Amino acid sequence: SQTIHQWPATLVQPVGSPLSLECTVEGTSNPNLYWYRQAAGRGLQLLFYSVGIGQISSEVPQNLSASRPQDRQFILSSKKLLLSDSGFYLCAWNRDRGQETQYFGPGTRLLVL
Amino acid sequence: KQEVTQIPAALSVPEGENLVLNCSFTDSAIYNLQWFRQDPGKGLTSLLLIQSSQREQTSGRLNASLDKSSGRSTLYIAASQPGDSATYLCAVNSNSGYALNFGKGTSLLVTP
Numbered sequence: 001s002q003t004i005h006q007w008p009a010t011l012v013q014p015v016g017s018p019l020s021l022e023c024t025v026e027g028t029s030n031p032n033l034y035w036y037r038q039a040a041g042r043g044l045q046l047l048f049y050s051v052g053i054g055q056i057s058s059e060v061p062q063n064l065s066a067s068r069p070q071d072r073q074f075i076l077s078s079k080k081l082l083l084s085d086s087g088f089y090l091c092a093w094n095r096d097r098g099q100e101t102q103y104f105g106p107g108t109r110l111l112v113l
Numbered sequence: 114k115q116e117v118t119q120i121p122a123a124l125s126v127p128e129g130e131n132l133v134l135n136c137s138f139t140d141s142a143i144y145n146l147q148w149f150r151q152d153p154g155k156g157l158t159s160l161l162l163i164q165s166s167q168r169e170q171t172s173g174r175l176n177a178s179l180d181k182s183s184g185r186s187t188l189y190i191a192a193s194q195p196g197d198s199a200t201y202l203c204a205v206n207s208n209s210g211y212a213l214n215f216g217k218g219t220s221l222l223v224t225p
Contacts, residue, residue: 046212059212097211098144104157
């Protein structure tokens with residue numbers, strides 16, 4: 001069976017510090033991978049998606065970047081965090097974007113102070 | 114740009130009641146529509162996925178319908194239980210991209 005992991009679970013960082021959030025998927029190969037952010041009072045918003053190693057698409061302009069160094073690893077990064085980067089970050093995967101649901105990880109709660 | 118709206122934003126019902134959650138979307142060019150459940154501080158759990166060619170899907174006490182032409186979906190929960198308390202999210206998978214476009218959710222509280 002497939003599982004998706006995210007870490008850390010919770011993170012408190014000062015403004016201007018760097019960020020690295022990691023997501024890994026087990027039990028499948030060549031998945032589509034997604035990063036979403038859920039901010040207080042707002043719906044989930046897709047930040048990045050990847051259909052293969054080294055292939056990253058950005059959905060919204062922002063202070064963040066993403067990388068996919070391995071088939072089942074997806075990393076969300078920032079060089080300098082802003083207060084507005086606070087939120088709940090969710091990673092998801094699937095294989096067939098038209099026919100299959102997206103499977104979400106447990107999330108990382110980020111608080112930027 | 115796909116806009117997804119969920120009504121009501123919050124709902125409180127006594128245990129045992131049947132209830133309906135509503136979702137509307139603006140662009141009918143979709144692959145599918147999905148309903149998720151989110152418990153506080155947790156990730157999302159997929160409940161039902163309705164393909165654009167389907168009218169409804171059922172899983173246990175849950176039934177979801179889709180009227181693509183009018184841009185509407187409903188999630189029907191039968192015989193509600195306190196364990197059903199959570200936020201329910203509607204998401205549309207549009208033909209035009211990889212994103213799931215989410216509504217802001219309906220926060221459901223089922224009281225014993």
